[in-house]
Amino acid sequence: MKPNIMPVSLGNYPTPIIKLERLSKELGKSIYVKRDDYSGIELSGNKTRKLEYSLGEAISKGADTIITCGAVQSNHARATVSACRVLGLDVHLVLRTKDGKEPEEKEGNNLLDYIFGAKITYLSEEEFKNYNEVMENIKNSYLSEGKNPYLIPVGASNGVGTLGYFNGYEEILNQEKNLNISFDSIVCTIGSGGTFAGLWLGNEIHNELKNIIGISISEGSDYFKEKVQNILKETSIYFDIDFKDILKKSESSLDIVGGYQGGGYAISTKEERDFIEEIALKEGIIFDPVYTGKAFRGLVSEIKNGGFQDSENILFIHTGGIFGSFSYHKSDS
């Protein structure tokens, strides 16, 4: 089943699937990680897959300038900048800082935004509440210069970006055959919902009976259930099939786990950082402090608390975020 849109090619696929041997022994389950952190365009993680579709649509519409937004350390914003440079497109970011000023010391993702020469508009937390309006204004000013701008929403978690993980799901089905493993559960981080929505949709369209589980790192689960339902409605226009039953099912059967956001979005607690170090030491794999560290900690806690009873083989999607590690070393709570 292919969506009716041509993606651009940005990533290195298939991304490897590895088994965490020592953790698996400890938990009595087989824990696998899909290394989507290796996806490509400067280790852009899950954003590479989404941008292949968002930018595919942009190019098919003749766009020359991409506008998107996020927090100052946004992986998505930086991934968009590097992808635009690969494709020869101009890029304008709307980024949120505490006071709306440009950071004096550039670090992490934001440093890369500069190296790639992105145009950046900084907004304070208050101003950022109207980011959609700000992006529309920027879009209009490009239009009046005779440019052809294309807007990508937060995290590229809209109908088109989500197709990247519908495609990623199909990649997993192929890898299952090659590796001779059947995953009972696929677990991912939820930051804005697109990754989860794409995996869930793949599972539905392919009539698989896997558990697709999202672990939120910011808002509670009800917020994301609604968000994901809305994304799925948008995604339906890219398929030539009837989505009625799929959308109906999404109203009652989205498995989204809350409670692991700790101090909130992009705030890293000592327990979370200790967990990231424990896994790094045990398995030689680094999870990031904003997304995957929290979600993977959630997965391990759920298993230790007796969850995942019906799952022997569990696949966690490593959605990337390494550059976050180079700026959150200072964050504390």
Ligand SMILES: *Cc1c(COP(=O)(O)O)cnc(C)c1O
């Ligand atoms: C953006 C991001 C996520 C969240 O994915 P969504 O599709 O927005 O839910 C997870 N992990 C990392 C590392 C990210 O950068």
